[in-house]
Amino acid sequence: MAREYIIPAAAVTLANQAVSLIFVNPGTTLSLEILRAYASQAANATSAQQRVQLSTQVTAFPTVVSQAPVVLKQRDPVSAITGGIAGAAGTSGINASAEGAGAKTVVIPDSFNVLNGWLWVPTPRETLVMAASASAGLGLVFPAAPATLTSWSAGLVFAELG
Amino acid sequence: MTLPYMILQGEQTYITEEYVSSPPALVIIDDYGAIWTLGLQMAAPTDAIKERYQTRWDAPNGEFAFDVLRNGQPTGEYASRIERRKGKVRIFCRGGWKQWTGRSFV
Numbered sequence: 001m002a003r004e005y006i007i008p009a010a011a012v013t014l015a016n017q018a019v020s021l022i023f024v025n026p027g028t029t030l031s032l033e034i035l036r037a038y039a040s041q042a043a044n045a046t047s048a049q050q051r052v053q054l055s056t057q058v059t060a061f062p063t064v065v066s067q068a069p070v071v072l073k074q075r076d077p078v079s080a081i082t083g084g085i086a087g088a089a090g091t092s093g094i095n096a097s098a099e100g101a102g103a104k105t106v107v108i109p110d111s112f113n114v115l116n117g118w119l120w121v122p123t124p125r126e127t128l129v130m131a132a133s134a135s136a137g138l139g140l141v142f143p144a145a146p147a148t149l150t151s152w153s154a155g156l157v158f159a160e161l162g
Numbered sequence: 163m164t165l166p167y168m169i170l171q172g173e174q175t176y177i178t179e180e181y182v183s184s185p186p187a188l189v190i191i192d193d194y195g196a197i198w199t200l201g202l203q204m205a206a207p208t209d210a211i212k213e214r215y216q217t218r219w220d221a222p223n224g225e226f227a228f229d230v231l232r233n234g235q236p237t238g239e240y241a242s243r244i245e246r247r248k249g250k251v252r253i254f255c256r257g258g259w260k261q262w263t264g265r266s267f268v
Contacts, residue, residue, distance in 0.1 A: 002215070004202075006165075011166075038167070045176045072163050110186065112187070113187075115176060115178075116178060116182055116184075116187035116189070117167065117187060117189055119184055119185040119188040119199070120185065120186065121185050121200065121226060121228070123224060123226060124207065124211050124224075124225075124226060153166060153167055155165065157202070
């Protein structure tokens with residue numbers, strides 16, 4: 001059975017630019033099936049629209065804060081993905097300080113009201129699979145800076161395949 | 163597993179507007195300040211998907227469903243979406259729409 005993990009970003013303050021809230025890059029042996037993504041803010045109650053994307057990116061990858069995946073089911077082993085700051089293969093991180101020069105391909109473009117937050121749950125045939133050794137990572141990206149930069153939370157839930 | 167957004171982080175004064183649905187909204191906040199969202203326990207719409215994900219089988223056709231959480235606590239229902247309409251919270255389950263009465267869904 002696939003093992004499920006979450007890469008959480010809790011109450012972070014974003015840079016005033018386009019920013020990858022979450023970035024994960026598969027390793028060489030296990031592909032990743034993306035099962036859920038979410039983002040929300042708790043800074044204020046001011047209505048505002050915010051663009052969001054799930055995007056693949058090839059090198060050069062974002063510079064992020066290291067964040068290892070957290071196991072969802074406590075009896076499962078730790079993830080093969082480890083925390084890293086460079087977006088390299090087999091690593092994950094949050095809250096990018098620089099987006100990197102690598103080309104992004106937008107897979108899921110969307111927008112949401114910050115009062116409601118954003119939750120992406122694919123139907124069974126719509127799940128994204130990031131292939132092992134594909135030399136590309138997946139980011140949960142705000143392509144434009146939000147009006148309020150503080151107290152953003154986000155998460156990316158994935159299963160390891162193989 | 164309960165994630166921070168599933169429970170109140172402080173005094174809540176905002177009520178979700180009518181016709182907002184989760185997903186794509188992350189949470190629904192009702193007139194009583196309760197936070198509604200989908201949990202991480204999955205239900206599958208078909209036998210094949212049930213086998214693949216080794217989960218229960220009572221999701222609406224063609225959709226994943228998840229446990230419905232109220233303030234981070236399971237309500238015992240599995241649904242593909244939660245909606246606030248006419249001041250009520252309702253969920254879409256395998257058997258159709260159910261509405262929250264204040265104690266349970268009917």
